[in-house]
Every structure is written in structure tokens, then in C-alpha cells.
Amino acid sequence: MTSYDNETTLDPRIAGRLKRDSKGLVAAVIQQYDTHEVLMVGYMNDEALRRTLTTGRVTFWSRSRQEYWRKGDTSGHRQYVKGVSLDCDGDALLVEVDQVGAACHTGKRSCFDEGGPLPVTVGHREAADAAADTVIEDGAAGAGHGGEPAHDDGTNDGNDEGRA
Ligand SMILES: [Zn+2]
Secondary structure: OOOOOOOOOOOHHHHOOOOOOOOOOEEEEEEEOOOOOEEEEEEEOHHHHHHHHHHOEOEEEEOOOOEEEEOOOOOOOOEEEEEEEEOOOOOEEEEEEEEOOOOOOOOOOOHHHHHOOOOOOOOOOOOOHHHHHHHOOOOOOOOOOOOOOOOOOOOOOOOOOOOO
């Protein structure tokens, strides 16, 4: 595994892969590492990510307070880092943590428990979908996006034929 130097600034080999928004932030999805429960979404700039990668604790950039926010410092609901992954186009992080207590400031375990489900029309797979299931790249169960467009920013022409 490549060794990175995040001692004082985020390693340029990582920073160079980030696709930040206009405020210099990327979204960070926070997931309980063992149950895979999705707990919350926060935002990180380069320094918040560097701290998250190097200190064992999750640090966000608070958009409302415009300051670094190490989760749990005031609430006690700390997040201990177990792993961090970058998504395919660099605009989102998946942070696997051991969450102490509630992830949501309302006291709910997950922010999505607090917000609750919206009404949806449920979709169902069809027979033709079975073939597309076989093109998942690395074989990691549930982790592939075999049938998804290569980009979600409009660069895909909608034609799946011939893609690797
Ligand atoms: Zn919340």
C-alpha cells in the first residue's frame, strides 16, 4: 500500500484526486463500520480530511459555523475512524467509523432516522438485469456499479454498448 505524507498538509497525491465544490468541500458519508448503517453526511475540506486520516477521529468543516468540528467534542458522540474511501470521481468520501451514541444532533442514532422515509414508487428488477449483474469490475459483492454510467455529470452519451 502506498504510503502518504499527511503530516502537515494533505498529501498532494490525495488532494489531486479531490473534486471539491465551489466552497472547497467534498461530501463525507459516515457509516458504522460493522453494521454498515448509514449515520450522517458531513463536509470536509482538505484539512478536515487530513485530520480525519491521521488522528483516528472524524473532523468536519462546519458550513454553518465556518469552523472545524471534531465530532463528539461537545456531545460526547465521538466517531472513531476505521477506514476512508474516495469515490470514483473524487467528490465524495465514505468514512467508516465506530460511532459512540447518536450520530444526529437530535439524539437519533442516524440522521436518516430523524428525517425519515419519503414516499416512493418501488422499482423491481427485470430478467434482462441478470446479464448486467455480471460486469461488476472487482467482484466485491454489493460494491460495484456495473450498470451505471461512467459519469453523472452529463458526459455519458447514454449508450452502454462497447463499454468495458
Ligand atoms: Zn442529524
